[in-house]
Amino acid sequence: MPKDRQSNAHRVRIEAADLAHSRPHPTHAANGDETRFSSACYALTFTKGLCHDVATGLVSDPTHFEAFRGAIDEGYIEAFTSRVPVPQDPKRGRRRWEAPTAGSAYDLQGPDAQAVTMPPAPAMGSSELDFELAEVYELALLRDTPLLSFDQNGGPGSGDVNDAVSRLNAMDYAKDGFPGRPRTNEGGQLTRQTVFRGSGVGVEHGPYLSQFLWIGSCDQAGSIDVGDGYISYGGQRIDQRVLRAKDGDDHMTNWQDWLDVQKGFDVNGCGSGQTLDGERCFIHRPRDLATYVHFDALYQAYLNATLILLGMGTPFDPGFAKLSGMRDMFNPLSGAAGIKQNAGGFALYGGPQILTLVTEVATRALKAVRYQKFNNHLRLRPEALAGRLARACEIDSAHPSTCGAFSSMRDRMVPTLSAIDSANPADPALPGGNLLLPMAFREGSPMHPTYGAGHATVAGACVTIVKAFFDTGTVMGANADEGCRKGKIGFYRRIEDPCYFEAVEKGKTLDKRRAECPLTLEGELNKLAANVSIGRNMAGVHYYSDYYDSLRMGEEIAIGMLQEQALCYPTDDFVLSVPTFDGDLVRIGGK
Structure with a gap:
C-alpha cells in the first residue's frame, strides 16, 4: 500500500541516521607543531598565500597567519577576503585557497565529514618526517627515470633507483620501519621492487604501475582490444595516453621563484604549469x-x-552474483544447478549502480579531508619544508626557540640533500647550498594544506566501492572458459595465459608479457590507489603519510556509505565482501 511504503521509507531513513549517529565520534588530534613553533613565525604550519620574509622564507607577520587560522575556525568564506591580509603583485593575479570551509558542510548519506579522522602527522624532529621528506626528494631526482627500473628486472635508470634505495635504507627506516605507517619491503629493507609502492595487499607484484592506468577494453565493433589502451565509454572511447611533459621540466629551484609561489602569486598566468609538447604517451616515467x-x-x-x-x-562479488544475473541459480533441495536467470542487474546489482557509487563517494571524501587539512592539521607542504632546510641557518639563528631543529634535520639527511644540491642549479641567494625541492608544476602545490591528501582520500573511497562490487580474487589473463570471452584478456576466475602489459619504447606502445605470478584484481586496485596517491608525491606536493592515512580514511567513508545503503534492500539479501587495504575483510549487508 502507498501509505505503508511512505512509512517504511521514512523508517529506513531514520535507521540510516541512527546507524550514522551510533558510530563513535572521534577526537581530532594534530601533532602539536603549529603551537610548538608558533614563536618561530609558525615555521611548521601551512602559510602559503600569506606574505613571506625574503631572508627566512617564514611568514612575515605572525598575526596574518593568526587571522587566517581565525577565518578557518569561524567557517565563513567572506572572512578569508575581509580579514586576512595577503600580498599583491600588480603584474600577476593571486591564487585562491581551495574550499577551506568544506568540512563544515553536512551530508545525508555516509559518515559526517567530521565523524572520521586521521592520526597526528609525523612531527618535527621525528625520524619518520626525515624519512618521508627524503622520499619526496628522491622521487624528484627520479622523475625522468623509466618506471621499468622500478621493479626487480630493472631497465634503463636502474642504477639511479639503486642509489635512491641505498640512501633511504641508510636512514632510520631500516631500524624500525615505522610500524604505524609501514611500507612494502623485503625483510625490512626497501628494494627496487618495493620502493615507493605504498602499502597494501598485492602492490609489490608485477610492474610498478597498475594495469588500470595502461590497458583499455574491447569496443562493440571489435575494432580495439585491451592492449590498445582505449577504454570503451559508450559509443565513444577514452585514450589512456597522457600528454607528455618535457624532460627536466622542474620548477621552483631558485629562491625568488619559491618565494613568489609561497606568497600565492599566480605564476602560471594562462599556462598549464607544465611544459607540454602536445604529444601523448602511455605513462612510463614518474613525470608522466x-x-x-x-x-x-x-x-x-x-x-x-x-x-x-x-x-x-x-x-x-560471489555474494550477489545471482542477483546480477552473472551466476546460474542452484537449488540446494533438488541439487539442480545451471538454472538460467530471467532477471539481471542494472539499476540494482549492475553497471549503472556501480558507476554512480564510484563517483558519488568522492564528494564525501573531499569534504572530510578538507576538515582534516584546514581545521585540524594545517600541515605545511614538502616544498615549504624544503625551503626551511634551505634557510635552516637563518631560521635557527633568528628564532632560538627552534633549538636548531632545522639545522639538525638538515644534518640527518646529508646523503639525499647532497644529491639534491648537485642536481639543482646554483643560486647566489642560497650560498649554503640549494636544497629546494624541484617541483613538477610551476605553481608547486595546491592552495591548501598537505595532510590529508584529497587524491588519496578519494582513491581510498572509490577503490573500496570497486572492490565491494567485483570479485577481487579474480586474476588477469586470457579466459579459459568456453563462450564468447574465451581467449580474451581480462580478470577471470579461470585463466589459461597469465599475463600483463607494460609501457615500452618511451611509452609509445604496450607490450604483453607473461606473468610468473598472476596479478589479482585486489592487488591491481590497491596498486591503482597507491599509484594515483604517490603520483602526487612524485610531483613534490605530498608526503607518504598523506597517502597512507588519507587512503584509509577514504576507505572508512565508503564502508560507512555502503552500510547505510544496505538498509535500503528489503527483499533480496544483498551482501558485499570488502577486502581492506590492510588485508582484513569487511562484510556488509545480510539479514
Missing part, C-alpha cells in the same frame, strides 16, 4: 604519472577502472 594527477578529475582513474572491468565482464 605526475602529469596525470595534475589534470585528472579526482575519481577519473576509478571510473575508468570500473568501465574496463564492466567491459571485460569481470565477475561480481
Whole structure:
C-alpha cells in the first residue's frame, strides 16, 4: 500500500541516521607543531598565500597567519577576503585557497565529514618526517627515470633507483620501519621492487604501475582490444595516453621563484604549469604519472577502472552474483544447478549502480579531508619544508626557540640533500647550498594544506566501492572458459595465459608479457590507489603519510556509505565482501 511504503521509507531513513549517529565520534588530534613553533613565525604550519620574509622564507607577520587560522575556525568564506591580509603583485593575479570551509558542510548519506579522522602527522624532529621528506626528494631526482627500473628486472635508470634505495635504507627506516605507517619491503629493507609502492595487499607484484592506468577494453565493433589502451565509454572511447611533459621540466629551484609561489602569486598566468609538447604517451616515467594527477578529475582513474572491468565482464562479488544475473541459480533441495536467470542487474546489482557509487563517494571524501587539512592539521607542504632546510641557518639563528631543529634535520639527511644540491642549479641567494625541492608544476602545490591528501582520500573511497562490487580474487589473463570471452584478456576466475602489459619504447606502445605470478584484481586496485596517491608525491606536493592515512580514511567513508545503503534492500539479501587495504575483510549487508 502507498501509505505503508511512505512509512517504511521514512523508517529506513531514520535507521540510516541512527546507524550514522551510533558510530563513535572521534577526537581530532594534530601533532602539536603549529603551537610548538608558533614563536618561530609558525615555521611548521601551512602559510602559503600569506606574505613571506625574503631572508627566512617564514611568514612575515605572525598575526596574518593568526587571522587566517581565525577565518578557518569561524567557517565563513567572506572572512578569508575581509580579514586576512595577503600580498599583491600588480603584474600577476593571486591564487585562491581551495574550499577551506568544506568540512563544515553536512551530508545525508555516509559518515559526517567530521565523524572520521586521521592520526597526528609525523612531527618535527621525528625520524619518520626525515624519512618521508627524503622520499619526496628522491622521487624528484627520479622523475625522468623509466618506471621499468622500478621493479626487480630493472631497465634503463636502474642504477639511479639503486642509489635512491641505498640512501633511504641508510636512514632510520631500516631500524624500525615505522610500524604505524609501514611500507612494502623485503625483510625490512626497501628494494627496487618495493620502493615507493605504498602499502597494501598485492602492490609489490608485477610492474610498478597498475594495469588500470595502461590497458583499455574491447569496443562493440571489435575494432580495439585491451592492449590498445582505449577504454570503451559508450559509443565513444577514452585514450589512456597522457600528454607528455618535457624532460627536466622542474620548477621552483631558485629562491625568488619559491618565494613568489609561497606568497600565492599566480605564476602560471594562462599556462598549464607544465611544459607540454602536445604529444601523448602511455605513462612510463614518474613525470608522466605526475602529469596525470595534475589534470585528472579526482575519481577519473576509478571510473575508468570500473568501465574496463564492466567491459571485460569481470565477475561480481560471489555474494550477489545471482542477483546480477552473472551466476546460474542452484537449488540446494533438488541439487539442480545451471538454472538460467530471467532477471539481471542494472539499476540494482549492475553497471549503472556501480558507476554512480564510484563517483558519488568522492564528494564525501573531499569534504572530510578538507576538515582534516584546514581545521585540524594545517600541515605545511614538502616544498615549504624544503625551503626551511634551505634557510635552516637563518631560521635557527633568528628564532632560538627552534633549538636548531632545522639545522639538525638538515644534518640527518646529508646523503639525499647532497644529491639534491648537485642536481639543482646554483643560486647566489642560497650560498649554503640549494636544497629546494624541484617541483613538477610551476605553481608547486595546491592552495591548501598537505595532510590529508584529497587524491588519496578519494582513491581510498572509490577503490573500496570497486572492490565491494567485483570479485577481487579474480586474476588477469586470457579466459579459459568456453563462450564468447574465451581467449580474451581480462580478470577471470579461470585463466589459461597469465599475463600483463607494460609501457615500452618511451611509452609509445604496450607490450604483453607473461606473468610468473598472476596479478589479482585486489592487488591491481590497491596498486591503482597507491599509484594515483604517490603520483602526487612524485610531483613534490605530498608526503607518504598523506597517502597512507588519507587512503584509509577514504576507505572508512565508503564502508560507512555502503552500510547505510544496505538498509535500503528489503527483499533480496544483498551482501558485499570488502577486502581492506590492510588485508582484513569487511562484510556488509545480510539479514
